[in-house]
Amino acid sequence: MRLETRTLNAAQSSVSRRMAMVRRKNTEPERALRSALRRLGIRFRLHDRHLPGSPDIVIPGSRIAVFVHGCFWHRHKGCTRATSPKSNVRFWTEKFEANMMRDAKVARELKAAGWHVFVVWECQIKADAIKPAERIAARHRLREAVIGVQRKAKVQKVIRARASLPRAGDVPPLLSSGQV
Ligand SMILES: [Zn+2]
Numbered sequence: 001m002r003l004e005t006r007t008l009n010a011a012q013s014s015v016s017r018r019m020a021m022v023r024r025k026n027t028e029p030e031r032a033l034r035s036a037l038r039r040l041g042i043r044f045r046l047h048d049r050h051l052p053g054s055p056d057i058v059i060p061g062s063r064i065a066v067f068v069h070g071c072f073w074h075r076h077k078g079c080t081r082a083t084s085p086k087s088n089v090r091f092w093t094e095k096f097e098a099n100m101m102r103d104a105k106v107a108r109e110l111k112a113a114g115w116h117v118f119v120v121w122e123c124q125i126k127a128d129a130i131k132p133a134e135r136i137a138a139r140h141r142l143r144e145a146v147i148g149v150q151r152k153a154k155v156q157k158v159i160r161a162r163a164s165l166p167r168a169g170d171v172p173p174l175l176s177s178g179q180v
Pocket residue numbers: 071076079080081082121122123124
């Protein structure tokens with residue numbers, strides 16, 4: 001809140017545009033979501049700078065990246081928090097567009113690298129942090145299971161190749177179960 005006010009003042013005096021670009025970390029909604037995830041037994045890393053957009057929460061085992069977005073800065077569609085300032089309209093329009101474009105680019109890059117991207121809005125967390133945490137946890141378990149099956153299938157394939165077993169008619173159940 002304090003930073004937003006300061007940023008607004010900075011914009012009005014057009015002092016520091018760079019400051020407006022600084023992403024706030026460890027915000028209250030972020031911390032609320034983190035503790036909800038912890039309560040569900042999910043282990044994660046924070047602000048992984050090796051990944052596009054340094055996602056706020058990263059679950060490496062299931063390749064899940066979570067962004068906690070402020071409704072104002074990232075323009076939550078239809079949300080009452082996504083207000084549009086009446087002055088410095090051009091500055092804000094450009095800022096918002098840049099934010100949204102960056103968000104879309106980051107999500108594309110992560111998805112291309114095999115990550116599942118979650119965007120959780122601050123208003124959702126403020127309403128109930130458990131709900132988004134449960135969605136993430138459910139997806140985590142599903143992906144973890146799928147990744148485990150894929151790994152086992154790969155191992156089976158290597159074993160089969162090494163043993164030079166005939167392929168046809170000798171497909172292990174893991175590969176024929178229809179799971180991806
Ligand atoms: Zn919102």
